[in-house]
Amino acid sequence: MQLVLFFVLALLAVAGAVGVVLSKNAVYSALALLLNFAVLAVFYIMLNAQFLGVVQVIVYAGAIVVLFLFVIMLIGGQLAPDALTAGSRRPARVVALIAGLVALAGLAYGLVSGALAPQTGQVQGSGSVQAIGRVLFTDYLLPFELASVLLLVAMIGAVVLARKPTKS
Amino acid sequence: MTAVPTSFYLVLSALIFVIGAVGVLVRRNALIIFMCVELMMNAVNLTLIALADRFGRLDGQIFVFMVMAVAAAEVAVGLAIVMALVHHRDTTNVDEINLLKG
Structure with missing residues (x-):
């Protein structure tokens, strides 16, 4: 089970890394970087580094990627042409909708089955x-x-x- | 301790590191080169944490903590340099940035 999880996450991490390198647009690179950082945070938690997993999300996925996005937006036009304003983005919207529904279903399952109930006692x-x-x-x-x-x-x-x- | 062998993590982080290194070599946008450096740093962090778990010691995790602090500082200064470059030269292409060449 954990091995399956590892391979799925490893695929995501490598996809994020490749996305950083191959994206034409710097904004997409930053978002792929965010994917990579988030997956690595899950790996840290799997490797008994819970604190560092949380720090990874806060420092890298939170602060550093946001800083990158700020600079990309500040530098502006010549770097990020029509990144967020393109009109015909129907496939992306469908994928986003499906991903959102899957996340919602997972969350609902976790809440109903009690897997997400807060643990008592210290970790x-x-x-x-x-x-x-x-x-x-x-x-x-x-x-x-x-x-x-x-x-x-x-x-x-x-x-x-x-x-x-x-x-x- | 975990069901996943440590070597899998090491291979994965080597893969991410190589992708980041290739990115540094092939891309010419300073911002993307910067992101690829971050990618490489994170790959090394994964190695350190995997080995810390393998040997059951915390020193590796402390090292990763310090790397994260240094990375935060590095990103702040590096992005400030990119901003200054855009002010001076109006470009982020590293091939056009040769201010130090005599």
């Missing part, structure tokens, strides 16, 4: 927040603090670089 897997936190704040405290300095430097650097050039 004690090897990659739980508790375990990661303990290691992060004892053995790896210095790299953790240095990461905060790095993020601050990157933030200042990004602001400095992205200013409109004032002179010349």
Whole structure:
């Protein structure tokens, strides 16, 4: 069962990766990248790294892909010609509708069968927040603090670089 | 622990890494090259987590955490550089960007 899941997800991950490379339009590349990141998050959870799976969704699928999309939209016209305004997109709409219905059916099945009921008690897997936190704040405290300095430097650097050039 | 052998994950991440590397080589749009670099980084992250699970240690996961922090910083600075390039040169084609050539 898990093997079947692995192969389906692996196919999706590779499809996302190929989509990033082959898409003519940068917006589609970013969306394929999102697919790849989301599938990798599922793999992380399958590999007992629950915390990193959630972080993957928040940081990569959330922040980084949104940042890419922002920049693509800001750069604008010459990069993303009629990406979202094309008129004859009927096949895409049908596929989206079917995918939405499948997701809805899965969700309804999970709710009815009780598989999605909230679990009581703590998750004690090897990659739980508790375990990661303990290691992060004892053995790896210095790299953790240095990461905060790095993020601050990157933030200042990004602001400095992205200013409109004032002179010349 | 899992039913899926670790080697499957390693082969998958190698595949994604190679796709990303090919993307860096064949595409000329700076943004897409950037996305392909992210793809390669994620492939390596998958390797680290698969091996962390295989050996039952958390160090690999901590490493992935640090890689994610560095990746976030890198994306912020890199996209700022792309924005500055568009301001200066009005292009994202890496073949036309030769500002450092004397």
